[in-house]
Amino acid sequence: MSVTKVFLTGATGYVGRPTVAALLRHGYTVTALARSEHSARTLSDLGAEPVRGTLTDTAVLREAASRADGVIHLGSDPGPGGDEVDRAAAEALLDGVGAGPYVHTGGAWVYGDTDGVVDEDAPQKPPALTAWRRANEDLVLARATTGGHPVLVMPGVVYGHGAGLIEMFYTAPARERGAAPVIGDGRNHWGVVHVDDIAELYALALGAPAGAVYVGVSEESPTQADVAAAAAQAAGHPGRTESLTLEAGLERMGPIAEAFALDQRMTSARARRDTGWQPRHVDDVLTEIARPTPA
Template sequence: VGTGPYVHTGGVWVYGDTDGVVDEDAPLSPPRITAWRLENEKRVLARAATGEHPVVVMPGLVYGRSGGLAQSFFVEPGRTAGAVPSIGDGCNHWALVHVDDIAELYVLALNAPAGSAYAGVSGQNLPLADITRALSHAAGCPDRIESLTLEEAMQRMGPIAEAFALDQQFSGARARRELGWTPTRLDALAELAQG
């Protein structure tokens, strides 16, 4: 049995819609696409009781370096269709984290206590309307947004649309407090607009 640290990747989508800004102790209510993670992460963390050293890092929606899910499901379709898709009225929030900041959290998590779990979000809880507006600039169709119902989005994007439609806001304070994590890339909209 290994006792070295093992950092497991989860994701904040397992929390479902949050009621305002929450932390890792919020109730779990995953959309179907991430429901499988609950039992998986429970088994991973239970290994701390056997002397192993599991830690779970749950990234928010990762952006940066012209990659990530927003690029694949919003920017690329926007380039093709001439408008970036948006789900619902755009009032829901996405909890974002820059790829370089989340990478730093993974390194810090190697020294976290066994059985710990951290929401990897940088405190950038932005409305989808602002995000899709920024993504429309990256797609080359500034301010052209196509509003989709959840049903239309699911037909176009598949079950991940349920996750994109979540209203999530996270503090990310536990990783700052316990591990000294200091996200520094905090202008998501400017970076998303650049593509």
């Protein structure tokens, strides 16, 4: 099936904007969900055609997907019941796009501590924050057995352009408190990926086989302590980090602290082999994170 028109959710978000750009570079026509007039204007400026609605408007999602050749689901609902919103949205999008490719967003944290370098076949041991994902992902991937074309992309910690989770939970607190937090001794490794690189993988995943699952990480796995030190430098406090117990981290950051404390080393060899993905930001993770960001 030839894919020329792609519908996105979450297109104005941190990962969504570069994904729109990647799709346009690849020659796709892009339509995208817009929950407000401001979002609609942003999408138009990015070069995408806005479709007004929210993730809970399943009829809108189904109709928009039916008018596209492929779908990428990047949107999420951070509120209570977000897992149910994600599931209902995924089902509506899958129903709408039919046999066309549907790319669903997962996350590498579901693998828990990896005990060395692992790939997509590793057992899952998710922290509480992401334990809900497996049921939704199983439902999505099951569509491959009934004529659908689901693909699952599982990003690591996304960084780049002075934004994302590292900015929110490490750089910004360092700017405010004079030191970046480190949960535990900080020797745990993170699977990371630059936002522009993961956007490219989403675009390439439209051509992946039905049922494919791809971890999206660079081959560099910095330690949490190194990330925190780089974040402190970006905040104008080089070398200043603050050690927190997991309990203190949970109190300050919420349940995401458990995910930041995971020790993960992963390979994206499968994505590279199947899709031709070639991440460009492969050896400059800490340099990018350490780049000064405005207050």
